[in-house]
Amino acid sequence: MNMNKSLQDFEKVIRECVKCGVCQAHCPAYLVGRKEGAVARGKISLAAALLDGEIQLDEQLQKDISMCLMCGSCMNKCPNKVPTHEIVGAIRREITQKQGLSLIGKGVSTLLGSQPLMKTLSKGGALLSPLVLKKVPESSGLRLRFPTPLMKDRTLPQIALKNLFDRVPEYIEGRPSKPVVGFFAGCSISYAYPEIGEQMVRILKSMGFSIYLPRKQNCCGIPALSSGDGALVEQLAENNVKIFSEREVDFIITACASCNGGIGEYYQTMQKDYSEFTGKVVDFSVFLEKQGLFEQLAEMERWKQPTRVTYHDPCHLKTQGITAAPRAFLKALPNVDFVEMDAADSCCGLGGTFSVYHYDESKAIGARKVAGLIESGATQIATACPGCIMQLQDIINHAGLKIKAVHILELLTEALEQ
Amino acid sequence: MKKEVVERLIEIVGSDNVSTATADKITHSYDATQEQHLPDAVVYVSTTEQVSRIVKLANEVKIPVLPRGAGSGFTGGTLPTRGGIVMVLTRMDKILDIDSENLTAEVEPGVVTAELQRRAEKLGLFYPPDPASKEFSTLGGNVAECAGGPRCVKYGVTKDYILGLEVVTPTGDIIRTGGKTLKNVVGYDLTKLFVGSEGTLGIITKITLKLIPKPAAKKTMLVQFESIDGAAQSVSAIIGAKIIPTTLEFLDAATIGCIRGKSDIPLPENCQAVLIIEVDGDPELLDAQAERILTIIEPFQVLDTRIATTDEESEKIWKVRRIVSPSLRQVNPDKFNEDIVVPRSKVPDMIRALEAISKKYNVPIVNFGHAGDGNIHVNVMVDLREEGMREKVEIVMDEIFRAAVELKGSISGEHGIGTSKAKYMSMELNRETIDYMQRIKAALDPQNILNPGKIFIEDALQPAQS
Numbered sequence: 004m005n006m007n008k009s010l011q012d013f014e015k016v017i018r019e020c021v022k023c024g025v026c027q028a029h030c031p032a033y034l035v036g037r038k039e040g041a042v043a044r045g046k047i048s049l050a051a052a053l054l055d056g057e058i059q060l061d062e063q064l065q066k067d068i069s070m071c072l073m074c075g076s077c078m079n080k081c082p083n084k085v086p087t088h089e090i091v092g093a094i095r096r097e098i099t100q101k102q103g104l105s106l107i108g109k110g111v112s113t114l115l116g117s118q119p120l121m122k123t124l125s126k127g128g129a130l131l132s133p134l135v136l137k138k139v140p141e142s143s144g145l146r147l148r149f150p151t152p153l154m155k156d157r158t159l160p161q162i163a164l165k166n167l168f169d170r171v172p173e174y175i176e177g178r179p180s181k182p183v184v185g186f187f188a189g190c191s192i193s194y195a196y197p198e199i200g201e202q203m204v205r206i207l208k209s210m211g212f213s214i215y216l217p218r219k220q221n222c223c224g225i226p227a228l229s230s231g232d233g234a235l236v237e238q239l240a241e242n243n244v245k246i247f248s249e250r251e252v253d254f255i256i257t258a259c260a261s262c263n264g265g266i267g268e269y270y271q272t273m274q275k276d277y278s279e280f281t282g283k284v285v286d287f288s289v290f291l292e293k294q295g296l297f298e299q300l301a302e303m304e305r306w307k308q309p310t311r312v313t314y315h316d317p318c319h320l321k322t323q324g325i326t327a328a329p330r331a332f333l334k335a336l337p338n339v340d341f342v343e344m345d346a347a348d349s350c351c352g353l354g355g356t357f358s359v360y361h362y363d364e365s366k367a368i369g370a371r372k373v374a375g376l377i378e379s380g381a382t383q384i385a386t387a388c389p390g391c392i393m394q395l396q397d398i399i400n401h402a403g404l405k406i407k408a409v410h411i412l413e414l415l416t417e418a419l420e421q
Numbered sequence: 422m423k424k425e426v427v428e429r430l431i432e433i434v435g436s437d438n439v440s441t442a443t444a445d446k447i448t449h450s451y452d453a454t455q456e457q458h459l460p461d462a463v464v465y466v467s468t469t470e471q472v473s474r475i476v477k478l479a480n481e482v483k484i485p486v487l488p489r490g491a492g493s494g495f496t497g498g499t500l501p502t503r504g505g506i507v508m509v510l511t512r513m514d515k516i517l518d519i520d521s522e523n524l525t526a527e528v529e530p531g532v533v534t535a536e537l538q539r540r541a542e543k544l545g546l547f548y549p550p551d552p553a554s555k556e557f558s559t560l561g562g563n564v565a566e567c568a569g570g571p572r573c574v575k576y577g578v579t580k581d582y583i584l585g586l587e588v589v590t591p592t593g594d595i596i597r598t599g600g601k602t603l604k605n606v607v608g609y610d611l612t613k614l615f616v617g618s619e620g621t622l623g624i625i626t627k628i629t630l631k632l633i634p635k636p637a638a639k640k641t642m643l644v645q646f647e648s649i650d651g652a653a654q655s656v657s658a659i660i661g662a663k664i665i666p667t668t669l670e671f672l673d674a675a676t677i678g679c680i681r682g683k684s685d686i687p688l689p690e691n692c693q694a695v696l697i698i699e700v701d702g703d704p705e706l707l708d709a710q711a712e713r714i715l716t717i718i719e720p721f722q723v724l725d726t727r728i729a730t731t732d733e734e735s736e737k738i739w740k741v742r743r744i745v746s747p748s749l750r751q752v753n754p755d756k757f758n759e760d761i762v763v764p765r766s767k768v769p770d771m772i773r774a775l776e777a778i779s780k781k782y783n784v785p786i787v788n789f790g791h792a793g794d795g796n797i798h799v800n801v802m803v804d805l806r807e808e809g810m811r812e813k814v815e816i817v818m819d820e821i822f823r824a825a826v827e828l829k830g831s832i833s834g835e836h837g838i839g840t841s842k843a844k845y846m847s848m849e850l851n852r853e854t855i856d857y858m859q860r861i862k863a864a865l866d867p868q869n870i871l872n873p874g875k876i877f878i879e880d881a882l883q884p885a886q887s
């Protein structure tokens with residue numbers, strides 16, 4: 004099975020980089036250290052050199068290739084739409100193929116030097132102790148994203164005692180006239196934020212949809228992709244596509260931007276034709292907008308003292324051009340006084356497994372949001388990705404602010420409960 | 422590079438900031454010309470003292486030093502064509518001061534142009550030079566190339582905003598030129614000497630800039646024409662009517678073809694030329710001025726006009742211009758990009774000359790640029806895999822430059838000379854003038870350490886005698 008593209012498969016697009024440098028203005032990995040090796044253009048030049056046999060997978064190349072959040076921001080603004088994040092993925096797979104998975108992980112963190120490996124767990128770190136992790140499947144991205152002992156001082160997600168699958172039945176029959184919606188919940192929502200998933204199900208149910216939440220769904224594969232574990236990505240993709248074909252669904256909805264990028268965008272780039280599956284994938288805000296939910300919300304009586312809320316663009320939605328629907332959602336909510344913030348679309352810094360190996364850079368990337376956040380006067384920052392929520396809360400805590408990071412669906416819960 | 426030299430570099434900037442790794446050499450081997458030359462070492466500096474010590478070391482061991490900003494240059498200014506040390510200044514990126522009373526700013530050279538502009542504008546101040554690369558180019562690079570942009574019709578180019586500099590000379594001394602005042606006639610005007618010197622005469626480590634009050638409002642218009650003649654005549658007519666817009670940008674038919682479908686603004690097939698016109702000033706007068714412009718250009722084959730009423734709409738218009746530069750490769754894989762300039766009344770003549778050259782040699786020539794100041798970005802798009810193409814391009818370039826010079830223009834308006842245009846210098850400047858410049862270079866940089874091989878096709882034969 005070789006369903007991921009290889010570096011060779013990207014040759015044509017690699018040659019399309021015109022070295023203009025535009026990506027420097029948009030690449031979060033570059034902006035914190037302003038080193039050319041970290042920017043998309045630099046990585047593309049290394050990819051070209053690899054193809055031309057001018058360089059091997061040596062130490063500095065691996066460092067540079069590790070400096071990527073695979074956020075796609077560069078491609079978003081690149082005049083020639085060079086998909087650096089995909090190319091980086093291909094190089095990481097080559098690295099792991101050659102040297103085993105440890106390299107991007109252990110190797111890079113050793114290179115970083117300062118990360119005290121296997122240090123005693125901090126209070127926060129204990130949350131993902133092996134005991135708690137038992138509740139999370141082997142292949143889950145949460146394990147790759149938060150391998151605990153590495154990350155001192157990290158605000159980590161609580162693993163819920165009852166996960167989403169314990170709370171919601173596998174299939175809910177809706178009105179016959181309404182389509183069947185498959186719900187791809189993803190690891191974070193399933194295990195750390197099941198309430199978000201419950202709200203997703205509740206709102207779909209109230210709108211009359213039939214809902215299919217397959218028990219056997221897997222991680223979307225983004226963390227595995229980010230760490231160069233190509234075989235795992237393939238296995239997850241195969242399984243997810245298979246599971247969702249076991250019942251006829253019209254849509255596959257996500258409430259996690261990374262999952263959307265994974266099962267929607269990434270599977271599309273794979274060698275195998277998954278278009279039947281990927282064509283159904285839709286972000287919750289886009290879906291609910293089309294179904295007319297926002298109009299209904301706008302008719303609700305507005306709260307006397309709504310919460311001032313701003314919005315953070317998850318990279319995986321931003322790069323797909325999904326920026327208006329989540330904002331329209333917030334504006335429609337009666338409990339929300341929406342304000343825009345500076346740098347709303349700058350990356351939070353989580354980046355797949357990036358924050359594990361580059362925690363300091365990851366924090367610095369996130370910190371670029373702080374000034375705009377303070378200036379906005381918001382008391383909550385809403386977003387559409389649980390990964391971003393964890394990272395944003397971590398940044399906020401480090402900045403000593405009293406601001407809460409929430410999912411848009413949590414605000415919906417609040418609005419509907421009143 | 423000798424181990425001992427690397428060790429001394431490490432002593433100066435620390436081991437994290439020096440590299441001789443292949444990956445680092447590769448990622449510092451290019452700029453926007455896409456040519457590649459590997460350096461011997463890459464150094465990231467953070468203080469003037471470090472810069473000075475490295476230049477002194479380079480003199481001692483006779484190794485070239487190549488200052489590098491964002492590497493967005495279009496003429497190869499930062500390419501290590503003879504190896505050497507690429508010295509990256511992007512981390513010297515502090516805005517040291519913005520003085521609202523004296524309307525000045527002091528910055529380190531690695532500050533990104535747009536970053537300063539945003540900070541100044543928050544205080545109601547304005548730094549006008551706006552190269553299309555402003556979101557990533559550095560102010561050091563802007564000074565070294567004397568960057569210009571669309572707004573320069575009305576406000577001038579980088580050199581008009583530089584009051585003073587701190588510079589590390591080619592021999593490693595630290596000097597200061599000019600100062601914080603608008604008037605200053607003490608000694609030679611060294612500031613101007615460094616502006617546009619392309620990193621050959623000194624490394625700029627601090628810049629004192631002039632700011633102006635931010636215009637209260639602006640109005641951006643995008644006008645589509647049925648023909649390039651219509652656009653060119655409109656430019657002449659607007660300026661003939663004694664209106665100087667902030668910007669007057671044009672795109673020709675081939676350019677529009679490259680970006681059709683990529684821009685937020687639809688550009689239909691029969692749109693053969695676009696003018697982007699911006700006026701700024703008192704909001705009360707702007708509407709009237711915009712109206713007047715539209716009346717003036719009405720007779721000239723106008724297809725469609727669009728006046729932005731919000732910042733977002735104006736940004737949308739500007740995006741049309743910004744996506745141009747990098748989108749050209751669609752026509753043909755290889756691009757030869759030149760930024761000639763002619764007196765603005767000669768723009769229509771120049772465009773006609775370019776069309777004639779394009780026809781004569783049967784090569785697509787894509788033109789856009791700053792019609793208001795006569796600066797035309799000429800892009801000869803070819804496929805070098807075709808036999809004899811390289812030679813053909815040479816001839817085409819030659820004719821283009823000749824045509825520009827004949828119209829009393831110049832072979833470069835804003836991108837500089839670097840390596841790409843060195844061989845054409847003699848077309849515009851006489852031998853004595855080039856010689857004079859080279860003698861300055863040789864006197865200040867006797868060992869030819871700073872950015873050797875740039876601007877001049879040959880090194881000065883003999884260093885000046887002291």
Ligand SMILES: Cc1cc2nc3c(=O)[nH]c(=O)nc-3n(C[C@H](O)[C@H](O)[C@H](O)COP(=O)(O)OP(=O)(O)OC[C@H]3O[C@@H](n4cnc5c(N)ncnc54)[C@H](O)[C@@H]3O)c2cc1C
Binds near residue numbers: 551
């Ligand atoms: C898409 C695109 C659009 C562009 N649009 C414009 C435009 O509209 N107008 C325009 O004028 N240019 C434009 N350019 C060209 C380029 O951006 C400018 O020349 C810019 O000033 C270069 O800045 P940089 O920081 O990238 O410098 P670099 O490319 O890194 O260096 C350019 C030259 O400056 C020297 N240098 C850099 N920093 C210093 C320093 N601190 N001290 C001494 N020498 C130094 C280098 O040695 C080199 O010779 C464009 C480029 C691109 C890619």
Ligand code: SF4
Binds near residue numbers: 022077
């Ligand atoms: S923006 Fe795209 S084409 Fe330009 S340097 Fe970056 S990757 Fe290359």
Ligand code: SF4
Binds near residue numbers: 046076
């Ligand atoms: S994917 Fe993101 S981090 Fe990686 S090069 Fe592109 S912008 Fe930078």
